Structures are given as C-alpha cells and as structure tokens.
Amino acid sequence: MNYLQYLKTETFPLFWCGGCGNGVVLGSLVRTFEALGYTKEDTVVVTGIGCWGKADDYLTTNAFHGTHGRALPFATGIKLANDALHVVVLMGDGDGVTIGGNHFIHAARRNIDLTAIVVNNYNYGMTGGQYSATTPENSVTSTSRYGHVEQEFDICRLAEAAGAPFVARTSSDDPLSLQRLMREGMTKKGFALIEVISPCPTNFGRSNGMRTPVEMLQWTKERSISFARAKEMPPAELEGRVIMGKMVDLVREDYYTKYLRVIQSAQAGKEGA
C-alpha cells in the first residue's frame, strides 16, 4: 500500500496550525506503515484527546478515539484481545504522561506489545497552551504567566525506568530519524516508546518569545544532543539539554507471550510458581 492510501486526503486540509509539527509526524507514520506493509485491516491506531490526538481523523486504518489520557488502557484491551493486530497509540504530552502518566508507566512496565508515539510540544496545545508535566521549568504558558515552577518529566527516562524495552526520542524536524525509529519501534516485540519533540508555535512558541516555527525548531536544535555524545558527558553539563536518539533497545518478553504460559498452566491444572 502506498503511504497516501493510509490518509483520508478528502478530509484535508489538516486541522493543525501552520508550523505545527504534527503533520510531519503523521507523514512519517504513514510512510512507516507503508515500509512495514501494514494493512488498514490489521492496524489499529488508538488516539488520545488533543491536537495530536486528532491524527486518526486523517487515517484510513482501524482507529479508536476515546478519552483524554486513557489511550493506553484502551489499547491494552485491544491488543490483548487480538494479538495479531498492530496497535499504535498516539498521545500528546498531556495525554501520555500528565493525565495519563499512571497508565504510561504501567503499560511500559507490563510490556504490552504496542508502539506509543508521544508528541511532546511542552504544553496543552488543544486547550490553549496551559502547562503540562513536560513544560520546562521557568517557561511561560497560559497558566504560568510568571514562569513555571515545576520540574518537568523526562518522558524517555520515565519509560526506561518503568521497563520499556524500546525507548527513543527525536524531533519532528528530523523525519528521516523519525521514520527509522518508528520502524524499529513498531517491529519491536513489546512496549516501544517514541517521543517526538515538536513545535507548537501557536501556544508554547508565542508565550516564550518564539514567534515563528523556525525559531522553535532552532530552539530545539540548540538544546539537542545525541545519545552517543551525551553518554560521554558529565550529568552537570547535560542540564537543560534534550538527548536525542535511541536510548533503550532490549529483548524483554512481552505481556501476552508470558500470559500464554498462564493459559497453558491453567489448562493443565497447575497452580503456583
């Protein structure tokens, strides 16, 4: 299938603002579907609520659009009910790690075999740019006009600590690495997290003196550092930097594969460890 066939082009133009990174991430997603030979029938895209959560408006695959923050538990049920499905979960930083933070760590810990793509634009784009759990300290949002006082989450470290076997971060201005990581993440058996740093010029950018998408991308570039280089640097020097690349890639048996042994034991009438 050609990547365009995964898109409901008749619903274009996209709802997203000019300069928003979401379009690039969506483009990479459908190109990855094409590269992996996914079909509309065997793929379910589960979305949260937010600007990025509207991505399934434009997709021709199966989809499930539920509630803000709960995409991962919906996806957990879908995947466990039919392991043959490719389940891809699209969430914003609000969805994925703020209101949905608890589900995020537990889906990673359980190692549900799905791919979570969290678009991190450092704020709640959809509702007018309020701060989220990934809003950098001191930055200005529509609910932190005097500078944000909370320390932000590092989504990748959170996923790693929770046990995700595949963790990577890239930026929406690097679609080639995005597609490569999506491909690797989706072929990974187990919970794969891909965090995509993405500009929200309309809200986060405007509140923080970056009026154009270019300025936002520039800001991301300046803060970025590759995982390979970061490994060589003392933690103090990494303060305020955003590490890019694949950080975790392990073999870890996924939930369903393990549960098949539970079924075997139960059917053999064997209880206990």
Add this chain to the structure above:
Amino acid sequence: MAGKTIFAMGNEAITEGALAAGARFYAGYPITPSSEIAELSSRRLPELGGIYIQMEDELASIAAIIGASAAGVKAYTATSGPGFSLMQENLGVAIMGEVPCVIINVMRSGPSTGLATKPAQGDVMQARWGTHGDHAIIALSPSSVQECYDFTILAFNLAEKYRTPVLLLSDEIVGHMREGYLPSEPSAAQLISRKEPQGDPAAYRLYDFSQEADGIAPLAKYGGKYVYRINGSGHDEIGAPTANPAVTDRFVRHLSEKIELNRAEIVQTRSFAMEDADIAIVSYGCSVRSGKAAMMAAREKGIRVGLLQLVTLWPFAEQEILELSRQVKGIVVPEMNLGQVRGEVQRLCPKDLPVIGVNRVDSLMITSAEILQAILEVGR
C-alpha cells in the same frame, strides 16, 4: 455441570455467569466487596483461553474492557462504589462509542470510602446519571445467588443486542451470601452476540442504524475485513468527528431511544403474590429478601400484600408501576439508601397514593419487621 446445584457465593455465580455468557476478557482493580469476582476470574479465564488483567485503576479497567470488546471479545469488569465513580468517564465512551460490555458494581456503603465492607444500595442514581451527557442505560439488580448467575448472562445478552454497556448492580449482601444455584449453561441459541456486518467492507458504516430493522448498527471486530473507527467524540455514521447540529442531534437521541423505545423488551419485573394484593412492596437486590419475609408476615395477619421485584432498575419499570398504582392502595419501597427508587415510584403514582420508603443507610440490612410496620401504616 448443568443440572447440578452448586453452593456458592453471589460473586462466584456472577463470574460463572459471565463465563457461561461467553465472556473471555476481564480487566479490573480489586475492591471489597467485589474482589471474589476478580479472583475467580483470574483462575477461570485462562482455563478457557481467556485473559485476566489487573489494571492500575478503574479508569484503566473499564478502558481495557471497552478495547477488548471493540476487538471482538466479550468483556467485563467488577468494582464497588469508589471504583464505579472512577469508571464514569469511560462508561460514557462505551455509551457514545456503542461498545457492548458488562460492568458489575457490588454496592457498598458510601459516600467516598464509606464503610468498605458493608452493604448499601446507594448507587442507583449514579448508575443512571453518573456519566455526563444525555444517555440511557441498562441496569439489572440480582437478589439471590441464582439471579447473580442468570442476570449476568442476561446482562451480556442485552449489552450485545443493544451495543451498549450494561450495569449489574449487586450489593455486598447478595455478593457475599452463599446459596445453592443451578448453572443453566445456556445453549448457543440462548446467547446473543453482536450483529456483525455483512457484505461489502467498503460500504460498512459502524454507526449507521438507519438501515437496521432493530435500530442497532452492526459492529465488526478489529482484524477482520471490516475497517472502522470507534469514536467517543461526536461523530457521524462512519465515526468521523462532526459538530454538525443535525447529526449530533440524531446520535444523542439515538443513544437514548435505542434503549427507551425497546423498554417492553428490556424491562423485567418479578411479581410475588400480586394477584389479589392491595398493598405492594416494590424492591430490588438484597432488600427483596426482607420484603418477601415482610410480605409473608403480613399475609399471616390477613393483609393482602404482594411484591414487585425490579429486575431491571434502568430503564425504569414505568408501565409496571403505573399498572400497580391502579391496583393497590399503597406502596412500600424498602431500599438501602435514602429513597432513590422510591422517588421514581412516586413520580409515576397519583399524588394521593401513599408511597412509603423504608430506608437504611447505617449499613444494616432492612428487617422484615421494619417493612411490616410500614405496611401496617399504609393499611391503616
């Protein structure tokens, strides 16, 4: 197993009922007094090749069963008040997305954490209106271990038929009580599964009920040849988002009408000694048991009392109550709350017909003596 009486707890019978109905997926978060359902499900489901998963909370639990059902597996969860409160938002997803599933609430004393191990029947109105927005709901209430089994099967059948979540409102007394019950082991013909689409996959519209004689659109299973998009947001016939007022109006009304217009088929009551009764007890769940004892005691005194058991709490048995109100000179409504069902009964009765509540919220079961006293008051 069929044909042999089993001595078991209500919660166990619920679990066996779910399995007999064909459920093969459970997601939940343990909470007293429902936990036996989780424990037994965790043992029994894998025996049948099904899946048990303990989620991080009840928001996730109901989300997981909705996901599993969207993928084609009959799914259920069980909880009690605090967990039921957490489920309200995603209950709306099952309603709006029209995804069948069964949610068991073994009611306990509230509000809040309340008395965690003690019974109550305080979630009747929450069951009706707990999730936001206009909608209808189906809720059943068992009063015995046998009914736990039977009504759970009925709950799945109604959920699949009407493409809707169905609530089973049990309570701590019924849940933990042990009685003999007969597992009927329903045949395939007695079990309802969702209507699946037929024909050209390109023409499948998962929310289009306009072509259906029963008013319920067919629901496919992810992974087959039909591609579809479940949507909890305002959507059109294919699940695409829309804010079009006419479409919104059509779908919001549909969510109520698909249940309200089928009341005659959904609503069930059970009558006991109503033929000659001039006083009626209207009750449900554990309070039916005290009600029956009071009815017997009254009959011994020569008072003609009957009992109408509400099997379905929602949709409310309006027709049955209307008829009842023409027959009797008074109605007594015992329930372990401050009158949630009494208000519904009252609203259907003429103003001058006494409708007396017998209510307890102290976690103690209503006694037959208390009900009898109310009967005597009406009879006076």
